Amino acid sequence: MSHPALRALARFIPQIMRLEESRDAAIRERDLAQQQAHAEQQQALSAQQQAESAQRMLDEVLQRQHVDGNARVEQTLAMVRAEYTVLPRFGFHQPIDYEPDSLPPHFDPPVVVPGEALPLPAPAERFGYPADDAAYLHMGALDAAVVRAAIDRHLGPRQDLALLDFGCSSGRVLRHFDAERSAQGWRLHGVDIQARPIEWLRLHFPQDYLVTTGTVQPHLPFEDNSLDVIYGFSVFTHIKYLWDMWLLELRRVLKPGGLLVQTIHTENAWAFYHGQREEAWVRRAHSARMLDRPEMDADWFHHGDIAVSQAFWKAEIARRNWGRYLEVLELLPPQHDLSFQDVMICRKPLPLGW
Structure with missing residues (x-):
């Protein structure tokens, strides 16, 4: 290019x-x-x-x-x-029925024991007491004997005695006064905050047993000065609230000179539970604070609500406090081998000039 x-x-x-x-x-x-x-x-x-x-x-x-x-x-x-x-805080019985339609509860057939005038509840209706028939009857008879002995000591033989089982459940103890009902005209009453055992009693005990569902509030459906004896086993052991008002209510319906026989937890029960502290049934119902101490270190100690409440008193404190409302006649240690509860026996004072 x-x-x-x-x-x-x-x-x-x-x-x-x-x-x-x-x-x-x-x-x-x-x-x-x-x-x-x-x-x-x-x-x-x-x-x-x-x-x-x-x-x-x-x-x-x-x-x-x-x-x-x-x-x-x-x-x-x-x-x-x-x-x-x-319902520890409200004035109703247990259980509350949540269903819109209420029907009679189903019960297993009652147990008939030869020689027993009254049927036994099926084990499911014994509310923690022995499922074995003989043991159930034996334990109830032992507790009834405690009441009968207190009556003998402080009232003497009586006809037409009005007697209330305070916390009667399905008649574990009440049944053992049936002979007095028949022979001496004793009038037998039962009250419990649990509706189910009362319904069982209505179905299976004679009509003249006056049984009724009560409340957790201090009220009984009886007239003033109408009952000769009120007894209860492991009831005040559950009363954390209003125990004093309950004592006044029981006093109201007792006749002057009438007897109150109630079991309570004192140092004896405390020692028993401490000895059984590793048992699951004990740990479920008791405060760890209580189980960790071999001896009571307070005048009184209450734990839980009414279903599991465990109310403990030092014996001298219980005697002093109950003595404000009733005349304390005796505070006895556990009265048989199947019990770890003390027995408080009180009397409604007679009016002046009686």
Whole structure:
């Protein structure tokens, strides 16, 4: 190529270079735009995936909340029912019927024992007392003998005695006064805050047994000065609240000179439970504070609500406090091998000039 031609071509080199630079810039811009578009596409896809993932997580949370919420509702209702079935703070009996339609409870057939005038409740209706028939009868007879001995010492032989089993359950002790009912005209009464055993008694004991469901509030459905004897086994051991008002209510319905026979927890019961402190049934019902101490270190100690309340008194304190409301005749240690509770025997004072 001649020099003139080279010179002419050289004149186009800057233009060619600028075109190449423009081309390269355009390619770079195109590639950058493609990269940005791809990044935006990926971002959009990622955002969509994140949104879908978040929705799934939200759905799972809502589902879990629904399931867990239902479980929490049921758990709460169970706790409420448990609290309001025992009702330590309110004046109702237990259990409360939560159903819109109330029907008679189902009971297993009563147990008929040869030689016994009255049927026994089935083991399920004995409320923690022995399932063995002979043991159930024996324990009830021992406790009835404690009451009978107190009557013999402080009242003497009586006809037409009005006697109340305070906390009668399904008649474990009350049944053992049936001979006096038949031979001496004793009028037998029973009251319990548990509706179920009272219904069992209504079905299976004679009509002249006056049994009724009571309340946890200090009120009895009896007239003033109408009862000769009121006894109770392991009732004041459960009364954490209003024990003094209960004593006044019991005094109200007792006749002047009438007897009150009630078991209580004193140092004797404390020592018994401490000795059994590793037993599951003891640990369920008692305070760790109490079980850790071999001896009572306070004048009195009450634990729990009415279903599991364990009320303990030092014997001298119980005698002093009960003596404010009734005349304390005796405070006896446990009266037989199946008991660890002391027996408080009191009398309603006679009016002046009686």
